[in-house]
Amino acid sequence: MTASRRVVLDRIRAALAAAPADAVQVPRDYDRTPAAGPGDADRFADAVCEYRAQVHRVGTDELAATILRLLPPGARVVVPADLPADWVGGLRVVADSAENPLSSAELDRADAVVTGCALGIAATGTIVLDAGAAQGRRALTLVPDHHVCVVFTDQIVDTVPQAFAALDPLLPLTFISGPSATSDIELDRVEGVHGPRTLDVLLVRR
């Protein structure tokens, strides 16, 4: 294996030595405007809606009632252990944590998962999870068929470069743009394959 490592690196160096490549200056004149204040919540909401996710714009005081209304009575709901309890008041929830993880089978039996997020991108209608506060580990937002995700308006950035500037690459990152979908049949987008088939985004003014 170390022999192959040396062979491959030697081959690359030989190829570059025979035909050296010039040093490259990467032009960065695409839109890299740094974020100044929260991003455009209306644009974010419109873009998320276009993926056929449901966007609910609510105030902080309506958060729990809206979540309660989105889930059928008696729904089995899983949440990350650090989800603020007042988001899911009135619901019976099962908490998942690194110390007490639910099995994949248990997650599969859940009807829904409620989480927060790391940030939202207005230009693309994307939600990013980084396993930080109120998000839990990655399997939690993947196996249950219904994901209710809380996004605060001050978590929204306008552009993709602003999102990458704000994210920490050493955390496990998941970019979510609408419910799971496929374009594999005649290159036409169909929503709902292996990931959650329903995505409700609660856009909360803050």
Add this chain to the structure above:
Amino acid sequence: MTTFLGTPGFGNLRGDEPFPVAARRELRNAQMRRNVAHATRTIRAKRLVAVAECADWEELRAAGSALKRDVLARLPELLEELEANVVARGGMVHWARDAAEANQIVTDLVRAAGADEVVKVKSMATQEIGLNEHLAAQGIAAIETDLAELIVQLDNDTPSHILVPAIHRNRAEIREIFTREMPDAGDLTDEPQVLAMAARAHLRRKFLSAKVAVSGANFGIAETGTLAVVESEGNGRMCLTLPDTLITVMGIEKVVPRFADLEVFMQLLPRSSTAERMNPYTSMWTGVHPGDGPQQFHLVLLDNGRTAVLGDPAGRAALHCIRCSACLNVCPVYERTGGHAYGSVYPGPIGAILSPQLTGTRGHGDPNASLPYASSLCGACFDACPVRIDIPAILVHLRAAQVDAGHSRGQDLAMRAAAWAMRSPRRFALAERLLGAGRFFAGSDHRITALPWPGSRWTASRDVPEPPAETFRQWWARTHGGQARP
């Protein structure tokens, strides 16, 4: 399992017949042509809308192109940096010179994990090395979980498109395949939604019980050791999250210097491939995240001919490719022949420059030697390419290399004959008169579609315009006869 014969050592990079022969057969498949034409027309229109939304699209393309040039210029350092960071965060890194070595590494890792089954995320690298066939021969079942890959695998077919391997199938054919190969699926209609649900039900248990997953990678970040997989269905997230062991096979050219560089590629790739502002899911992970996802992570860095491509400064830009497939969707040749005619897992314009360079070509009879000619050089692929690969220029470069190597005898002979005729005014006038006889072969549309041998070698694939009734010299003699030359 599959009809790919492949190339010893290289995997599925070379078909067993030249492009013109394969294309002629594929062109007779009217259903395939309708399916591919319909799908590519749909995606072409959507891509234009998605691209037009970005005011800075050309600046993004320029940045993407420069980033990839920078990567190749600093490839050894970046790979060593990537390796060090993956290892520092709990992953293992393996190096593979060719397909056979990569397959062996993966097989050993699967065995070490005590598994006889793996779930797979769609990956061109593992298609390229023929991993599924190799694992099957070793008694390990590889289950493709991407919808289109599943369709291809269930039908014992081969992929015909980089992004949508089953693009040559329409919904009715897919329904037939599912009904035949997934008896538990019950009554299916040909609604795409219904077919997608059947795939979900079919794969659900596999995801929840799989011990080992195999993926490719869209990007590997040198400065952090982060790997990224861009997908749509959530099958990628399932494979990258639920099994305890993850094996990622990545071509060495997929390394990217910095995390922030993804701000360019994550705008270019989704809009170019599925014409979306963003694909539904992108996963990024760095080594092992304790308590979250696979606790064993292996990265296999694959050469398999890439260093040979790097050695040609005029052709190495083929390694910039981010596998979006926009060039396939805009190519008039691909739209008519479909992907199988190219023989390699990389079809279309990018395949025509990548496959022959990865394998090298062994003379005129090599099927991959015909690929640089599978183009009208219209340039649509260059315009569509998000990282500005000048595919037409590389096609011409590869054609020229073959002529220089003396691989093109028919053309040589024709050119020598033309040179001989053109060297003397008398011979040229005679040749013109002879060519005038070609009017006899022209149809009512003033085109010649069939000539006797050796002209047939040209007309087998191209029309010839009817020679004019009067040549320039005849016209000059008639209208300026007897006048002094100006």
